[in-house]
Amino acid sequence: MQNYTFEDMKQIDRSQLGNMVPLELFRTIRLIGLNQGLPLGGKSTTATIGRKIGHSLPVQSIEELLELFEELKIGIPRIVYRDEQRINIAVDDCFCKGLPTLEEEKMVCDLEGAIMEGALSKLLDRRITVREIKCNVIGDEHCEYEIRL
Template sequence: MLDYTFDDMKLINRDKLGNMVPLELFRTIRLIGLNQGLPMGGRSTTLTIGRKIGENLPVHTVEELLQLFEELRIGIPRILYQEEHKMIVAVDDCFCKGLPTLEEEKLVCDLEGAILEGALTKMMKRRVTVKETKCNVSGHEHCEYEIRM
């Protein structure tokens, strides 16, 4: 079986369409395909996928991870709070920004949190947990993650 790496993902040879796909496609895959199409909103799938992506990112520091988040256009992360075993990270301009606000309190950016979790667990060589606590689709001003190390 072929195992791809993050570096492999940069190898793009699309003469006409280039290296970008519309945000609408990504949203459709995430929110209609996974969230609405799988049991439990696809949560176990997105967590598994996100952690694996995070483990494969070429980052060695929190700063590099946050910078790569922005370079990949996942969102614009910023640390709101940090102590030895806890960090709160806000992500502005997340993929869900601009979607209609849902009536029920819903969190849909678990993939992004799992990416952070996978990368931080690999970096710190110990178990890190990341929990989404705020989301644009619930009317919050940004998506927010509580990280426990």
């Protein structure tokens, strides 16, 4: 079976609707379909999907990964902390920005963190972990990820 690549995803031939789908559709798939529709909020599914996507991205540095996040309109990332063992990346204007704040402490942007994890594990050629530590939907000013190197 032939697998698709990230480059294949750029091949778009929609003469009337173009290359965009509404954010509402993406949110519906993520938050109603995966998060509410799967056991444990779909965490293992989104982690697996995100890592696979991240691993397929054509990036050669963390800076290229951050640029691609913005280019793909995932959000506007910036490094807010960096040392030998850890990097924290804040993502402004994330897909969840503007959603109603949840009363429970349940962050929803694990897919984005898993994408970073897959890309950075491939770049650094070793296992790293990424964990969401802030999220707009629980009232934080931005989404933020802690990357353990």
